Amino acid sequence: GQQVMQIPQYQHVQEGEDFTTYCNSSTTLSNIQWYKQRPGGHPVFLIQLVKSGEVKKQKRLTFQFGEAKKNSSLHITATQTTDVGTYFCLSGGYQKVTFGTGTKLQVIP
Amino acid sequence: DSGVTQTPKHLITATGQRVTLRCSPRSGDLSVYWYQQSLDQGLQFLIQYYNGEERAKGNILERFSAQQFPDLHSELNLSSLELGDSALYFCASSVEHTGDSDGYTFGSGTRLTVV
Numbered sequence: 095g096q097q098v099m100q101i102p103q104y105q106h107v108q109e110g111e112d113f114t115t116y117c118n119s120s121t122t123l124s125n126i127q128w129y130k131q132r133p134g135g136h137p138v139f140l141i142q143l144v145k146s147g148e149v150k151k152q153k154r155l156t157f158q159f160g161e162a163k164k165n166s167s168l169h170i171t172a173t174q175t176t177d178v179g180t181y182f183c184l185s186g187g188y189q190k191v192t193f194g195t196g197t198k199l200q201v202i203p
Numbered sequence: 204d205s206g207v208t209q210t211p212k213h214l215i216t217a218t219g220q221r222v223t224l225r226c227s228p229r230s231g232d233l234s235v236y237w238y239q240q241s242l243d244q245g246l247q248f249l250i251q252y253y254n255g256e257e258r259a260k261g262n263i264l265e266r267f268s269a270q271q272f273p274d275l276h277s278e279l280n281l282s283s284l285e286l287g288d289s290a291l292y293f294c295a296s297s298v299e300h301t302g303d304s305d306g307y308t309f310g311s312g313t314r315l316t317v318v
Contacts, residue, residue, distance in 0.1 A: 127306050136205070136293060137246065139306025182246065184307070192261075193238075193246040 098185050100194035108202050113170040115197035117183035126166045127184040128157055131196075137182060140168075173201050206230065209294050209310035217318055221282040224313045228275055228296030234258070235277040236307060237269055238293040246293065252277055284317045291315075 099118050107113050117126065125144045129137040141150055143159035143166060150157045156169045170177055178201050183194040206229035216222055228235050237249040248261030252271035263269075266284075271277040281288060291314050295307040 129306070136309040136311050137295075137307075138205075139308070142306060192248060195245045198243075 098183060098192050098194040100183060100197055102197055103195065104198045104200070106200045106202060107173050109175060110172050113173050113177070113199055115168050115181050115183075115199075117166045117185075117194045119164045119185060122163050123166075123185045124163075125185075126159060128166075128168050129182045129184060129193075130179050131182065132179040135179075170199075173199070175201050175203055177201055205308050205310060207232075207294060207296050207308050207310035209292075209313050211313060212311065213314050213316075215316045215318060216284060218284055218286060220284050220317075221280065222284065222315065224279040224281070224292050224294075224315075226277045226279070226294030226296075226310060228277070228294075229308050232296035232298050232308070233275065234297045234299065235271055235275070236295040236297075237263075237277070237279050238295065240291045240293060240312075242290070249279070281315070286317050289315055289317045 101116050105113055125142055127142045128140040130140055131137045141157050143157055146163050147161045148159040154171045158167045166183055168181055178199060180196045180198045182196045185192050208227040210225045214222055226235060233254045234251060236251045238246045239249055240246050249263040250269050251259040255271050266282050269277060269279045291312045293309050293312045295309045297307045
């Protein structure tokens with residue numbers, strides 16, 4: 095099955111600093127989705143990337159799908175305390191839906 | 204409210220027992236997925252059903268089983284429970300069997316504590 099590694103596992107940033115999490119797959123992905131899970135909450139869908147090299151933006155969040163469709167990144171500009179949570183990537187497709195290991199983001203006010 | 208309903212929200216039971224977790228997918232969604240999340244851990248995919256049929260299987264133990272009924276709700280049965288089965292169990296749903304551009308919609312989860 096697909097192995098999706100996500101780095102870093104934890105990240106502490108000062109409020110206002112930027113943050114990036116990366117997902118790397120051993121196989122080519124049909125698509126990749128990103129989710130955010132607030133502490134004590136459930137994962138909430140953020141976005142889906144399908145095309146090679148695709149870049150999508152949502153306000154301060156920038157999502158990118160690699161040219162080879164084996165990696166993806168989520169970048170947050172000027173973090174806020176509301177960005178606290180764990181960010182997961184999810185590789186979809188027909189056979190299995192595999193979440194990345196997640197990056198837990200702490201924002202220090 | 205995400206539209207995916209999971210019951211019960213909390214469950215405390217003893218080792219060796221059997222429990223059933225229930226999930227009602229979002230209206231119109233045909234796929235149901237079950238995930239296990241242990242404390243401060245990632246989300247482990249257990250099993251997927253699409254329109255009543257098993258579609259994909261993940262790291263689901265033989266002591267665990269699931270089914271999706273004609274009304275599309277799903278149940279996850281956990282038997283011979285062990286302490287290590289204590290976790291948050293999430294159900295998610297989507298329209299297509301591969302998910303769609305709106306992603307998977309998760310329920311609030313069932314927190315299972317085995318004592």
